[in-house]
Amino acid sequence: MNSLENSSYDGPLGDLVHRLTQSFTTEHSRPPQWIVAAPGRVNLIGEHIDYNDGYVLPMAIERYVAIAAAPRAEKGSRVASIRSVNLNECDQIDLDELPKPSLPPKWTGYMGGVFAGFQSRMGAEKFSQLPAMDVMFESNVPIGGGLSSSAALEVATATLLEVVSGITLGLEEKALLCQQAEHDFAGVPCGIMDQFSSVFGQQNAFMLLDCRSQQIRHVPFSSDHVSVLITNSNVKHELSGGEYAQRRAQCDSALKKIGAASWRDVTSGDLESNKSSLSEIEYSRARHVVSEIERTQKAAVAIESGQWETLGELMYASHHSLQHDYEVSCCELDLLVEIARGVGRAGGVYGSRMTGGGFGGCTVTLIESDKVVEVSEHIQKQYKKQCGIDAQLFASLPAKGAHTVSC
Template identity: 35%
Template sequence: MNNDLVSLVKNRFRKSFGNEDILVFSPGRINLIGEHTDYNNGYVFPAAIDKGIIMALGKSNTNRSTIISVDMNDRLELFLKDLKRIEANTWKNYIIGVIAEIQKKRGTLLNFNCVFAGDIPVGSGLSSSAALENALVFGCNTLFNLKFDKMELIHISQKAEHNFVGVNCGIMDQFASMFGEADKALFLDCKTLQSESVAVNMDEFEIILINSNVKHALAESAYNDRYAVCQKLIKLLNKTSLREVSYEELDTIKTKISEPDYRKGLYVLQENDRVLQCREALEDNNMKKVGAFLFQSHKGQSEMYEISCDELDFLVNEAKLNDAVIGARMMGGGFGGCTINLVTKNGSEYFQKKIAVSYKKQFKKDCSIYKVKLSDGTRLI
């Protein structure tokens, strides 16, 4: 957690409203392995990280609620009995959505003031939106003693994104941000929402994220296309999700679908298997085996599910050539964003310098590099 950010938020709140009642930290997340499996009722392996949102909240004695975003240098003033979605792509809809979903369940809240700031890199795919939603819903739950449990809180966050932001996200991001544990990843079954904390031994390794700093225009439409392919496959097989489909069953419709669609279905089945195998490798403390699964995952994402891009492939291929890197893959929806890299501590600095130079030479632009640690989930400070 960034202590300078804590001081910044506290000082801004006190300058604007007086002393805060509570302070919340809500982390971003990474996903170790298990990409595009969540909406197929599959398995994922996320973890909360030590970058996130710091939020100060306090009750208000005015007739409105005021929320200040330090990073955006912007504010939102709300009358809680008259909430409307803003017809623009703005952080404010995440706030309005969370408050609206809380009020659907508990009636009108009392007015409050709120100041927040974060250190999650913008556009990095580390789920700053889930961190913001969780910070607010957790903060309101505490401030007003609403008595929601954590599972209810993450569903409020998810519904806020569905109904007010317009993103039909799965539950993984909110789950990892809320339930994360230091030095552990969460093996999550997206069908049952049962999870298991699994220790990740980072004594010899570091998690390095490399942001390509690109986001190709086809990302959103391609994501929806992949979802549609998966729906088509399960309709042909009369199944509720690809989670219920075996390799043999997928082969029975091979002649009825295109080769690219078959490969996409096969990727999902294989990626689910990789998540299960990764859990076993972590439990055996075999980090090199974990790394091998990451490389395999990227190959599947790039060649079978076709959600990578030149920049991400370049970063993973360069990582594979470096002896300090035991595993790397693209992380997130695809067509830009970050790669996640498992790197030996003694080779990390050289790797970071070398790949930054190589990327700049190849694409005439900079990548951004972050080191992250696995963190506890949303909590009071």
């Protein structure tokens, strides 16, 4: 591939890669040999149903984790010496004795889990041929914003190992390897959406992902008149009790009581006829899952037919369900959605909802493209006025998935 200087990268990714290349060269007195990138994602609709066999409708965003690397100049032990630019921290992974899962996880655990998974795919003998490396990464995916910064780091790491080893994984295999790293090394029982989005993302298309069959249908999104606005609340509530795992367990318990093999086999009628056998919490969680699966399918149809007002109403309904039935929203996210709703159709807003795991993070808003600046300023001003926090807003088109930038 051509060098970065001869490439056509511009915008947020081009700026990111340019900074990272300069930082790597300054620190190691030589340019990187390999540069890869993997995007974060925003989920337009279909929340907390990827681990419940549902459909999700994310897009890769124009915010990336970029990794630069080169063989180590120093002789000695086989390690990957890693610097996080964002954290201004260094660590290393011993390539001859890969890390084991530990809790609480370190940031290198996300990468170490991918190294371990890659070794199991390659075999120990081939993996032993990997060179010691100097590695540096930087991210412009908001951390803790529900935009899958961890998945982007995992997928970028797997993409780096593909380039360094010359062994290309299948796209699905790569995504599942990274999901397993999140399970084992971060202790998060996530579904497949985050890693699949980062791997399979396409420009100008949402990804309708069937989380049961793992089949993907790209839904074209190329309207010049409609944009996706992402608003980072800049709050992340630290809650005890493992809420993510707790809700997954509640869903599993409800499904077992209903007597179905999958949530995809459960209709709203089935849920109502089994309501007496469920606890109040189980019923609420189940109602979200069943209704959100239905909303996501309707949303894909609305995008394909350009029915933006219908899509907006589905987004509002999704937020209400996440707020009341699944109880994963928070006052700041609710405020951002209400500010957007207050702007309304007259002001260019079709719909808005929280996105990601919840308890903070981001909202996603569907908006007329020529109103993005005006509405962004209004949301930022009102949010600051009402809760004293500066929100960060940016619009994004569906972006390209993980790829090699330079080698």
